[in-house]
Amino acid sequence: MYQLYEYLKEEKICLSYLGSFNDEITDKLIGLSENYLGSANQLSKLKNKVSFLIAECFQNVVRHGGAKEAEKITVANHKDFFQINVFEDRVVLSSSNLIMNQYVEDLEKKITQVNSLGGDELKKLHNELLEHQEFSSKGGAGLGLIDMARKSGLPLKNHFNPLTKDHSEFFLGLEIVNNKENSTAKINIDAIKEFYDQLVKKNILILYKGDFSKDSISSLIEMLQNNFIESGTLSSKNVKSIITLIEVLQNVSKHGKMINGSKEGIFSISESTEGFVIECGNFIEKENLTSFKSSIDFVKSKSFEEIVKLYKKKLVEPEITEEGNCGLGLLEIARNSGTNFTYEFIETPEKEVFFSIKINP
Known part of the structure; x- marks a missing residue:
């Protein structure tokens, strides 16, 4: 990305x-x-x-x-x-x-x-x-x-x-x-x-680069949902894709680096034979890199069954603990994707950190 x-x-x-x-x-x-x-x-x-x-x-x-x-x-x-x-x-x-x-x-x-x-x-x-x-x-x-x-x-x-x-x-x-x-x-x-x-x-349905404010996210989600409805593909699996996309976009909105007065990022959703592929990327603050990387590494290391247990526990006990210093959003992404996601951190020539994630169906 x-x-x-x-x-x-x-x-x-x-x-x-x-x-x-x-x-x-x-x-x-x-x-x-x-x-x-x-x-x-x-x-x-x-x-x-x-x-x-x-x-x-x-x-x-x-x-x-x-x-x-x-x-x-x-x-x-x-x-x-x-x-x-x-x-x-x-x-x-x-x-x-x-x-x-x-x-x-x-x-x-x-x-x-x-x-x-x-x-x-x-x-x-x-x-x-x-x-x-x-x-x-x-x-x-x-x-x-x-x-x-x-x-x-x-x-x-x-x-x-x-x-x-x-x-x-x-x-x-x-x-x-x-x-x-x-x-x-x-x-x-x-x-x-x-x-x-x-x-x-690349079978892309929507590509967006720009401000990830709350209003922008709402419009993008509604566009995707409308696309599914018009094509007759609003299945339970696609509803999961929408929920996952919401979590990904909210992650940028909450934790992305402020650039020129906005939380800027890029995302795409594309269609494959198995379902929908979500890709997203944004810059993150360097001071947040260690904790964020630790959280996503922790989630990626767990099995689907472990993710489900952690997710349910997080719903009951939302505070951050030493056991998996991760938020509900990351667990939601892992749960809906069956932990089928990849990610990377790229250091740019300007010494900024760009995070990208690809969530497969």
């Missing part, structure tokens, strides 16, 4: 979501972005624009997805995709969905048209479309993409990736900047596609 954290280190927040799209997911993403942007002085004025554009990106996936849900499953491991990246001076939104090949040429032409127009021209075109509805709702640019271009003020980026004789992947990216006068477009749609390909290859 450390390598991935380093790859994303310039980003205040990175949230990648692959799976079912619905209003609940949209609301959680908007809430997560508003929670951060509302407290980010330089970007706070972008909050309403970003919320609007997140909703438009999701509607774009639904609007241009020219394949039925049953068809999507069989197309080259494709997953509908949304990502938000928050930088110091801008927010980047990107999405991917299936589109029928018969609509590709028309859509590409209309995106080119939208990108060629200035603000006043876009407004005029918007009003004309409201009156005449000339752009088709399926495959066409429509009012949604025009609104995206107007709100962003920078060119929309797109890429079409042919998959079958009938379908292609449609990638769309846009950015909202803090100061348009002193800014140029930086979005790289090819890099977004490559990152998406890696996420799909």
